[in-house]
Amino acid sequence: MELCVIEGDGIGREVIPAAVEVLKHVAPDVIIRPMEAGWGYFQKHKTPLPDETIQVARECKAILFGAVSSPAYPVEGYFSPIVRLRRTLQAFANLRPAQHLPVPTSREGVDMLIVRENTEDLYIGHEHTEDEGQTGIAEKVITRDATERVTRLTYELVRRIGRKKVTIVHKANVLSQSDGLFRRVALEIAANYPEIITDELYVDTAAYWMVKDPNRFDVILTPNLYGDILSDMAAAWGGGMGLAPSLSLGENIALAEPVHGSAPDIAGKGIANPTASMLSVAMLLRLYWNRIEAADKIEQAVRKTLSEGDYTVDIYTEGAISTEDFTKRVCSHLS
Structure with a gap:
């Protein structure tokens, strides 16, 4: 199995690597193929979604997408890469669960x-x-x-x-x-x-x-x-946008993505919540690859981490831990 990984912009470059790390613990056989898309890529290459990324996404038939920073005003040549990717791949059904999680905001x-x-x-x-x-x-x-x-x-x-x-x-x-x-x-x-x-x-x-x-x-x-x-x-x-996963399905295609934005105000600070990305990977495992046990392990590890009060700053400011530390604690429950 192969997974096309597109980190995108902003905190996508922090939460997606965290989700990939968790995935490797439960499905080490998955081959990761990193690709590019987003506003930052557009500023350098004048396209937000290169043909190479679309081709690799089609070959893998499974994609993990982070977040993009789209301007709120018209920019010649720019389009939303995630919307275009969904339509190009005909990932026609977007699944958004909302479930109680052990956090104060749920x-x-x-x-x-x-x-x-x-x-x-x-x-x-x-x-x-x-x-x-x-x-x-x-x-x-x-x-x-x-x-x-x-x-x-x-x-x-x-x-x-x-x-x-x-x-x-x-x-x-x-x-x-x-x-x-x-x-x-x-x-x-x-x-x-x-x-x-x-x-x-x-x-x-x-x-x-x-x-x-x-x-x-x-x-x-x-x-x-x-x-x-x-x-x-x-x-x-369900606890907030930092906890909300999604999976878009089509005919022999699946696109997993956290629903939060690129959050440029906190990007690079190492404080973003990777829960949504991790749970999106669990949805990919459960509903597309049919690897139920692996999906269960990720969901249980995330729940255990949260139930122990290990929160990122979006959930609770006092005693908040970093993206890296949260990921380590989830992975420790997978070992």
């Missing part, structure tokens, strides 16, 4: 999985301005094919991992042509899985319940934009 009982369609919606990037820059217009695209495949993957995954309920989240009462299509197709596919409970919520109602009672959710299935927002909300109940 909520007891929370255990949900958010699945978002990962290749279309407003994130296709079809934008333009009119009226001499006074009007901005973006296209929202929802297709039957993309909705069918992400829904099938969701229900097959629910069946495989033993979850019981899927909540389809949309805004079909306002966006009848786009979200309406997503709703209709998702419910059509859901009818083939009668043993799994299916319900639906408008996205604003789902946001309300995410704040009021997150324990009501088991699995959420939703288009790209809503999933991006709801999964970040859910991350708060």
